[in-house]
Amino acid sequence: MSVPAFTGSNVMDVDAAKIRGAGSNVHFDKVSVAYGAHVVLHPLTLDIAPGEILAMIGPSGSGKTTALRAVAGFVRPASGRIRIGATDVTDLPPYERGLGMVVQNYALFPHMRVEDNVAFGLRAQGADKALIGERVKDSLATVGMSGFSKRYPRELSGGQQQRVAIARALAVRPRVLLLDEPLSALDAQIRRNMVEEIAKLHRDLPGLTILYVTHDQTEALTLADKIAIMRDGRVSSHGPTAELYRRPPNRFTAEFLGRANLLPVTVAEGAAGPKGLATAKLGDAVLAGVARGEKPGDKTLLCIRPQHLSLTGDEEHTNRIVGTLREVHWQGELTHLVLDVDGTPVRVSATRLPVSLPERGSAMPLFFTPGDTSLVPEDVRG
């Protein structure tokens, strides 16, 4: 039953090096998955670099869990290969893949104390007693649960259970950590804290490669080095988090990540000048936006985030559009406005409001900086 990696006494150092130094990359090589005739993952090629956090986000049913379970070994690809580090794991059973996994409902073993839950993987891999004791202590300390080792899972809160689940996964020093909506069973407050803690965890274990499946874009934006956006079993877009947010490559990405406003415009002039701005027309208004190589006459979308729209103009906010005020939602620190601009609903998140807002139904100007925009092509499909 023993796995060689855990039998020696110098194992700690080797493993620690593996974790702190170069972790393993995960490579999907044209991986497709089908249930009967129903293809749920179209040939997927994707690489997660060693030590990277890749967030996979997308609507329900888009194939995120399926992709993660293919890495874990619970879903057999219909075609393609999956490699972890130098190992082709496609034909390996889950227990030989050297991974950690945390799922939404924690899946702790109810009849085992916290310490036995955390020790489970090491025992299964035949580690010796001293190592197990050390690792259990370490892992529980990492997630701030040292005082709870003698409790049973049912004696813990949801957030505490999830910490134990993370400790259990970390105790075996996995090459890759798979997280499938690990926080969605928790309420908003705890979720925010846990996101920060996972970020801290990754700072402590920078070599750990993480595949983080979520439908919560805030979690993805906070944690991920890169984001892959899934849609209907395909990767709709994939790239560094900030870049994907600032320069979304298509409408789906722009809307899914941060609910951008997308104004249909016609390009007047292609990119010119050092800032790479193009000009485009929205009705009578001429707007400047960050170009993507459009040519004059192209029909495209001008992407502008709700928080970048200002109710007052100045020398920075040179773009000006006029809309009709439809709705006002006050939310404490933010006020959300919805305007109608040429038939397109436009959302505004304002931190400061003018002393008096115009009446609902009356016209209102909005201002924004060209550098905050980007031109986004309309999706080819649906």
Place this chain on the structure above:
Amino acid sequence: MAEAAVLPASPALRRVPGRFWIVPPAALLALLFFYPLVLIVQQAFLDDSGMANVAEFARVLHARFFLNALLNTITISVAATAGCLIVGLVLGLILAFVPFPGSGVIARLIDTFIALPTFLVTLAFTFLYGSAGMLNAGLMEVFSLRAPPVDFLYSTWGVVLAEVTVYSPFVLRPLLAAFSLVDRGQIEAASVLGARPFRIVRQVILPAAVPALIAGGSLCLLLTVNEFGIVLFIGAKGVITLPLLIYSKAIQESAYQVACIIAVINIALSLGLFGLYRFAAGRMGM
């Protein structure tokens, strides 16, 4: 607690409506269950001419025929229960965790086994393994033998085998119920952590199934201790169990006091096992 002080002031409120409905079932129970029970216990201390005789009780307890039957009963029921637990566990694990098409149908088929009379299996066994059964006939034909080579059926082990066949579903049923409640996520978590199937069964699945095993096992013990039809039907020489002994004392020898003494012991044994079963079933929430 606040109501308790108020209630006695208005006695009308204390009268639970429909309290008299307890009378018919209680009367029926008394007539059909407790009265015969009392009669049997009473008979156990009266000799066949109606005189009090307590010494007979002690004599029967020490008699060879009784001790033999008790030993047989316990051997058979413990062996059969162990067999049922093993068969039920193996079948249950396969049906619940090894995905194969038609596993649901098989589970339901095994379930209907419970509905069949116990002698049916025994009869089938006679056709299969009996001295004139298919197995023996085949072997005699193939190897040109004069006498049937296989005769385990007419022994303690024949009885055990038949009882295992008949009573395994009683273990399987609660086990499948318990297995269906095991979170598949736990099994997957264990697997990712490096646990092979055998370890998962031992450390993740079985702990969740312990109450079901105890419930199914004690039910099997109870049923096999009291089994009459199978033992009689197989008719193995010298395999006398308590129920069979009661039958032969009462019906064949008309030794009523002896029969009742054995019956009292048999009943005590059954009630003890039933208590165990209720305890386990209660823990399982059945």
